[in-house]
Amino acid sequence: xxxxxVGAGNLATxxxxxxxxxxxxxxxxxxxxxxxxxALAQRVGAQATNDVAELATNADIYIIGVTDSxxxxxxxLVVSHIETERGTGRMPLIVHTAGSIPMDVIxxxxxxxxxxxxxxxxxxxVEFSNIPIFIEANHEADLNVLQGLSASISTxxxxxxxxxxxxxxxxxxxxxxxxxxxxxxxxxILERKGIDFSAMLPLxxxxxAKVHELAPKDAQTGPARRCDTNVMQAQADLLSYDPxxxxxxxxxxxxxxxx
Amino acid sequence: xxxxxVGAGNLATxxxxxxxxxxxxxxxxxxxxxxxxxALAQRVGAQATNDVAELATNADIYIIGVTDSxxxxxxxLVVSHIETERGTGRMPLIVHTAGSIPMDVIxxxxxxxxxxxxxxxxxxxVEFSNIPIFIEANHEADLNVLQGLSASISTxxxxxxxxxxxxxxxxxxxxxxxxxxxxxxxxxILERKGIDFSAMLPLxxxxxAKVHELAPKDAQTGPARRCDTNVMQAQADLLSYDPxxxxxxxxxxxxxxxx
Numbered sequence: 001x002x003x004x005x006v007g008a009g010n011l012a013t014x015x016x017x018x019x020x021x022x023x024x025x026x027x028x029x030x031x032x033x034x035x036x037x038x039a040l041a042q043r044v045g046a047q048a049t050n051d052v053a054e055l056a057t058n059a060d061i062y063i064i065g066v067t068d069s070x071x072x073x074x075x076x077l078v079v080s081h082i083e084t085e086r087g088t089g090r091m092p093l094i095v096h097t098a099g100s101i102p103m104d105v106i107x108x109x110x111x112x113x114x115x116x117x118x119x120x121x122x123x124x125x126v127e128f129s130n131i132p133i134f135i136e137a138n139h140e141a142d143l144n145v146l147q148g149l150s151a152s153i154s155t156x157x158x159x160x161x162x163x164x165x166x167x168x169x170x171x172x173x174x175x176x177x178x179x180x181x182x183x184x185x186x187x188x189i190l191e192r193k194g195i196d197f198s199a200m201l202p203l204x205x206x207x208x209a210k211v212h213e214l215a216p217k218d219a220q221t222g223p224a225r226r227c228d229t230n231v232m233q234a235q236a237d238l239l240s241y242d243p244x245x246x247x248x249x250x251x252x253x254x255x256x257x258x259x
Numbered sequence: 260x261x262x263x264x265v266g267a268g269n270l271a272t273x274x275x276x277x278x279x280x281x282x283x284x285x286x287x288x289x290x291x292x293x294x295x296x297x298a299l300a301q302r303v304g305a306q307a308t309n310d311v312a313e314l315a316t317n318a319d320i321y322i323i324g325v326t327d328s329x330x331x332x333x334x335x336l337v338v339s340h341i342e343t344e345r346g347t348g349r350m351p352l353i354v355h356t357a358g359s360i361p362m363d364v365i366x367x368x369x370x371x372x373x374x375x376x377x378x379x380x381x382x383x384x385v386e387f388s389n390i391p392i393f394i395e396a397n398h399e400a401d402l403n404v405l406q407g408l409s410a411s412i413s414t415x416x417x418x419x420x421x422x423x424x425x426x427x428x429x430x431x432x433x434x435x436x437x438x439x440x441x442x443x444x445x446x447x448i449l450e451r452k453g454i455d456f457s458a459m460l461p462l463x464x465x466x467x468a469k470v471h472e473l474a475p476k477d478a479q480t481g482p483a484r485r486c487d488t489n490v491m492q493a494q495a496d497l498l499s500y501d502p503x504x505x506x507x508x509x510x511x512x513x514x515x516x517x518x
Binding site: 067068069100117118119120121124126130131132156158160164166167168169170171172173174175176177178179180181182183184185186187189190192193195197199200201202203204205206207208210211212213214215216217219220221222223224225226228230231234235238239244245247248249251252255256258259 | 379433435442448490494504506517518
């Protein structure tokens with residue numbers, strides 16, 4: 001499988017390295033900036049470019065891993081370029097990696113999605129093997145291609161429609177982005193008292209570990225779970241210095257009580 | 260050190276087992292119900308009781324680990340009983356284990372706090388050695404006792420005043436109770452689409468692992484972090500079936516954007 005990567009951000013980098021390690025040939029990496037394209041391309045022995053007009057047109061699959069807001073425009077440029085160059089020849093498979101965007105944003109018949117559900121950071125290389133990958137394609141044969149490609153890097157591959165993937169991505173926002181924001185608010189509260197955030201790590205780890213064994217609802221503890229209004233009122237009062245955090249405290253507590 | 264445990268709930272059970280393993284002698288376990296008292300007492304070779312009037316009065320330290328709302332009343336009963344029985348003799352050290360309650364709720368001069376900051380569940384025995392323990396006492400000598408006791412089961416012991424401990428406990432609510440509630444909301448969203456919660460575990464683990472290396476604010480990702488209003492509006496619309504979750508989505512997203 002000859003692969004072209006369009007995008008060299010956190011997700012694209014991690015996915016590209018995993019596919020390369022699994023023996024797939026990454027022939028080219030495109031990024032808006034040549035530095036980013038080079039940085040990833042040299043790690044997998046690929047050519048680098050920052051010009052869509054120079055994209056290789058002989059690859060089997062194009063993986064577009066750019067930010068959600070740029071996806072439509074970049075897809076359109078990639079498809080136009082390949083259509084122009086290939087003329088009446090058969091189009092390759094073009095997929096994106098975004099959780100919240102429907103497959104048809106790509107705007108060509110041989111389209112698909114390969115969504116690895118994980119949070120990626122540039123300087124953390126994550127182990128792909130247990131990351132669930134959710135795939136979708138317009139044609140059965142292409143779905144088989146994505147199944148094989150995904151199975152070469154992950155033990156958890158599942159077909160999911162664009163419609164259902166929107167909910168999956170929304171759920172991921174809650175257990176990833178909102179959870180991390182709770183950590184941020186924790187750090188802000190502790191900073192005022194000169195307590196280092198690292199004191200919370202054993203607690204954070206245990207809360208995450210618990211839901212491997214218990215349904216989250218059954219794992220819930222704390223003042224709101226016990227409907228302890230005295231503690232809740234006292235804690236809300238402690239936050240009077242910041243109405244934004246105080247509002248989050250009240251709304252989360254109310255939601256726990258009513259759940 | 261002869262120890263009496265007052266309370267046999269999740270925290271008391273875990274703490275009692277850890278102290279027993281470290282070689283301390285638990286002489287008695289009190290709980291409102293005889294079943295609970297027995298269940299814990301027999302695991303550490305202690306006597307069980309459900310009657311404060313039968314509390315041993317010759318112990319060195321009494322650890323009151325009951326729910327926050329019962330703490331004041333139970334402390335008062337324990338102190339009265341020991342004062343009555345000891346007469347003019349020296350009072351023992353009496354401590355509680357609650358994060359959000361001041362030390363002086365105990366209502367006697369030799370009082371203290373031993374707060375292991377962790378979430379405890381009855382059927383999960385947690386490894387105590389890396390749980391931070393926050394201690395406080397009315398007298399320097401008693402602080403030394405609590406320091407030694409805590410250091411026998413944890414590598415992380417720190418003195419913290421009642422005033423600062425309120426903020427610590429509040430911070431713990433954010434990174435434990437509110438985080439777990441985000442997991443619950445995640446499960447609720449997935450359930451509507453028949454996707455098993457276990458699909459989220461690699462993501463949950465990585466989000467927790469990341470803040471061991473990065474400050475939470477630097478680890479933040481997602482549509483709100485990118486100020487991607489299109490995705491945020493579409494995701495809020497998906498939640499129109501449940502105004503409670505929708506409100507949490509909006510408020511957390513707004514807070515991330517403004518942070």
